[in-house]
Amino acid sequence: MARMRYAEALRDALRSEMLRDDKVVLYGEDIGIYGGVFKVTRDLQAEFGDLRVRDTPISEQAMTYMCVGAAISGLKPVLEIMYADFLPLTLDALINQASVLPYLWPVRVPMVIRTQGGGGSGAGAQHSKSLDALVAHIPGIKVVSPVTPADAKGMLTAAIRDPNPVVFLEHKLLYNTSGEVPDGEHVVELGKAHILREGSDVTLIANSKMVLEAEKAAEDLAKRGISAEVIDLRSLRPLDTDTIVASVKKTSRAVVINEGWRFGGFGAEVAATITEQAFEYLDAPVCRIGGFDRPIPYSQPLEAAVLPDAEKIIAGVLAMDGRAG
Numbered sequence: 001m002a003r004m005r006y007a008e009a010l011r012d013a014l015r016s017e018m019l020r021d022d023k024v025v026l027y028g029e030d031i032g033i034y035g036g037v038f039k040v041t042r043d044l045q046a047e048f049g050d051l052r053v054r055d056t057p058i059s060e061q062a063m064t065y066m067c068v069g070a071a072i073s074g075l076k077p078v079l080e081i082m083y084a085d086f087l088p089l090t091l092d093a094l095i096n097q098a099s100v101l102p103y104l105w106p107v108r109v110p111m112v113i114r115t116q117g118g119g120g121s122g123a124g125a126q127h128s129k130s131l132d133a134l135v136a137h138i139p140g141i142k143v144v145s146p147v148t149p150a151d152a153k154g155m156l157t158a159a160i161r162d163p164n165p166v167v168f169l170e171h172k173l174l175y176n177t178s179g180e181v182p183d184g185e186h187v188v189e190l191g192k193a194h195i196l197r198e199g200s201d202v203t204l205i206a207n208s209k210m211v212l213e214a215e216k217a218a219e220d221l222a223k224r225g226i227s228a229e230v231i232d233l234r235s236l237r238p239l240d241t242d243t244i245v246a247s248v249k250k251t252s253r254a255v256v257i258n259e260g261w262r263f264g265g266f267g268a269e270v271a272a273t274i275t276e277q278a279f280e281y282l283d284a285p286v287c288r289i290g291g292f293d294r295p296i297p298y299s300q301p302l303e304a305a306v307l308p309d310a311e312k313i314i315a316g317v318l319a320m321d322g323r324a325g
Helices: 006-020 045-047 060-072 084-098 132-136 148-162 210-221 241-251 266-281 299-308 309-321
Strands: 002-003 024-028 052-057 076-081 114-119 142-144 164-173 178-181 194-197 203-208 227-234 234-237 254-261 289-290
Touching: 002 006, 002 148, 002 210, 006 024, 006 045, 006 148, 006 178, 045 052, 045 241, 045 254, 045 299, 060 076, 060 241, 076 084, 084 114, 084 164, 114 148, 132 142, 132 234, 132 254, 132 266, 142 148, 148 178, 148 266, 194 210, 203 241, 203 309, 210 227, 210 254, 210 309, 227 241, 241 254, 241 266, 254 266, 254 309, 266 289, 289 309
Parallel strands: 024 052, 024 076, 076 114, 114 164, 142 164, 203 227, 203 254, 254 289
Antiparallel strands: 002 178, 142 234, 194 227
């Protein structure tokens, strides 16, 4: 095991897959000499050349269409979209091409879109969104959001090898986090959640950076005599409903945490799944913790006020006590 930063683990996965398979190519703005806005592709152009690590014009729509064409032509493109806020520009290519072509013709679309989102850095309303629900809504596309460096490497490797289009969601505040990462080949199956902490009183279900907030909340709740189980979803689509439902059947209470806007957000999908499959086990309604329904403020105190965090998770859990049957 080596200790790596999240960004280094992603780069390790990209480099390893490019060495293993010469059909893997990288596209994106400033990913060549500059190494990408968060340096995930640093030095890869020097090693693999500008045909396999290609800087593109600033057009997310054109880049995504280019990836669809490259994928159905036999390549395995990995596209970097600088900010998740620009995912709406890719939607026609995703909704009307990448996700449906395998159902229309005998083709596969093995492509990955890497992008980063989330707030907490004062990046403002146009560079801080969490659009998980937007892309997870599309059938035919896998959506993942690893939180640890080990999962970042293992899941990106799995995403590149997957024959389907995968949207790989990173969080800008995770790039400098670090952890143990397995040496050599490391593949984490997509669609499998991970129980990070066992508990018996309430299940905290989160993804991406919100997993770290859920863990902080669980530590605090333990001091109050409340045993919280923490589930890292890892994959939003396919969603590991078996792990979620089994945990809720054990704890009888669930809090779903997602950084995106709460209204119509991904947390609503998880809450509905629990209600459909484990309603008779619930001692209280499922609690959803999400971002406030407004653009992310530039002011960091205001930004902190609208984003979910450990304090809001704890408040949600404690509020359930008064509603328990």
